[in-house]
Amino acid sequence: MEMAETEVRDGMRIDWDLPITMHDGLVLRADVFRPVDEGRYPVILSHGPYAKGLAFQEGYPSAW
Numbered sequence: 001m002e003m004a005e006t007e008v009r010d011g012m013r014i015d016w017d018l019p020i021t022m023h024d025g026l027v028l029r030a031d032v033f034r035p036v037d038e039g040r041y042p043v044i045l046s047h048g049p050y051a052k053g054l055a056f057q058e059g060y061p062s063a064w
Helices: none
Strands: 005-009 012-021 027-035
Antiparallel strands (some): 005 012
């Protein structure tokens, strides 16, 4: 399985297309944004069934 790409940008560490294996073996992909410094931080989770990486206001302008 291919490894996720990691970069530091805009003061955060970003893991692109991080694989997350479900109990049934299905692999989902997520982009994870976190602070560069180690520690405990609050979490904001956003999810949807379509178009990972597409801003809602761009993909659905009439609903925005």
